[in-house]
Amino acid sequence: MTLRIHRLCRVALIPLLWLAATAPAARAAVLDPAAVSVHTLPNGLRVVIKEAPAINLVALNVWVRAGSADETEANNGVSHFLEHLMFKGSKTRGPGEFDREIEGLGGVHQAVTMEDATQYLVVVAKQYAEQALAALGDVLCNPTFPEAAVREEQRIILAELARAAENPEQVLADWLGRLSFQKHSYRLPTAGTPESVRRITRAMVAEFYEKHYTADNMSLVVVGAVKPAEILPQIEAAFGGLRPGPAPKRAAAPEPAPAKVQHTTLQGPVQRGFLMVGFRSPGMADKDDVCAMDVLLYVLGERRAQSGRLNRELREKRNLVSAVWSDYVTLRDPGLVSFYAETDPDKLEQARDALLAQIARVRETLVPDDEIQRAKQLLLGVYTLDNETYDGQAGTLGFYEAKDTYQFALEYVDRIAKVTAADVQRVARKYLAANAYSLVMMQPKAKGDA
CATH class of the missing domain: 3.30.830.10 (Metalloenzyme, LuxS/M16 peptidase-like)
Structure with a gap:
């Protein structure tokens, strides 16, 4: 759901109590369809x-x-x-x-x-x-x-x-x-x-x-x-001076997920260990899957509201990572849902295994309803904040208009309300399959390396 667009005011990490306070208002038409009209110039x-x-x-x-x-x-x-x-x-x-x-x-x-x-x-x-x-x-x-x-x-x-x-x-x-x-x-x-x-x-x-x-x-x-x-x-x-003409067709067709794990390890001028895992994600044509994936990521811990399972299990309980989050930018074609973690270099493989275990847990076991509702509340709180300014509203409408239609922005809150625990498990099994991911890890250069 992350909207990778410019906003005049950005908040890196949103206070959870604020999100809880604003989420109920999200059900009251963040973007009121009655106020929106569409027109086409000659x-x-x-x-x-x-x-x-x-x-x-x-x-x-x-x-x-x-x-x-x-x-x-x-x-x-x-x-x-x-x-x-x-x-x-x-x-x-x-x-x-x-x-x-x-x-x-x-x-x-x-x-x-x-x-x-x-x-x-x-x-x-x-x-x-x-x-x-x-x-x-x-x-x-x-x-x-x-x-x-x-x-x-x-x-x-x-x-x-x-x-x-x-x-x-x-x-x-x-x-x-x-x-x-x-x-x-x-x-x-x-x-x-x-x-x-x-x-x-x-x-x-x-x-x-x-x-x-x-x-x-x-x-x-x-x-x-x-x-x-x-x-x-x-x-x-x-x-009116813009040239008319058909929209050019994109050459590349949607690409399926990798059939097996793709992996590389980098060495860099860093003191910490870093990893990023990527799975195929829903494109705009699969709107039900887009919404279910958004809720799933808030169960695990989206980067702007890091209260999910990844943060609780990997950082707070096990002290495996200093930072961990998930991210998903909705693209026109199937894109990537990614998971990021920062850790001590000697904990890199443990952090990888623990992160993948949490993803497997969502695939294999239904998320409790109270956890689903909490994830929705956080998600809709973020959506409310994204749309509290005029430039934010224009950005949200335009983001989806550029990929498909602005109508999705108007329907988004109601669509999220309909997502169930079964939907979350379905998209986890469909997109976050056990060996259908790519993995990049970075560790410090070995002593003596240039």
Whole structure:
């Protein structure tokens, strides 16, 4: 359920008492369907509008259905590169003008690239929504990709990758993708590799933009103090210049889980031991499985609410790990559900075995109903927090709109309420099979190794 999107306020680990207090409110329409409408411009751009008059703000989210999963080994990182360049100049705005204009309105803007999509967001006061729409529409419809900006962003991205290479969790996640997918482009790291980023040229960026940034392959989500009748003409004026055209088909077909365990052990400049296990996860087509998997992870311990079995058994009772959690980002095609642990190097294998034993326990034994209800309460508390701001609501609606349809966000709370212990065991057996996983471990370099 993790939404890998930009939020203006992030909370790394959410207090459990706060979640318990907010979860009942989650049943009262976190995203009220009656306030949401969908419209299609003549060029094919879908527009999702949620009226929310309580605060004098408007969140604008443009979602492009293109990310690292639409790349190849040759151009890996190009979607992220393009996202970096998008605010660097248009036919009418020079480099830096978009940034200064939005900031001059008292607004904020950001962008993020994911596997299946790229998100561009702006939040401004209601009275500046039309001006912000015009600026956002201009940079997305008329980018110029100045050669000087291409060279500068290439330097910036390479520096980002160098920092990421020092993060054990990121290193493990990149290796896990490579082990878990042999053909599907989910194996490619979202930001690319140093080698692939060095190969990217302005022509490659422009080619990716021409192929994927068409009206039919994009959606605009608006949340705030707006009326559709008032803002739709402004949206058409700003985004009517987007080229129509069919959404390109992704080359890779869904890939089944590994038939046997895929495993590698790395040595790095670390003092601790780290491991990450990945199983195949449900894609957006299997919505019942998505919801059951979300509940399952809160039984075990999702990374933002670490009160589940993994934390209790491996950290509190047995002192095997200093950190342990599970994570699952819903993707368009079947992706990965991952489990991460940090421990003393000499406890690495014990931690691995104990983690896999807890997963096996969920497969083999029904989770008690009170534990299921507690997991749902925590899950819906997180969902409530994710959607307490306008940019959060726009992000949630857009996240699912980019992968399938915004409707899933509106149905999510009711779907979670229907998940049973039998559903949780069913998805555990279907996706978390005994030998259908990939495993990456990292330990300190041996003394004397360079």
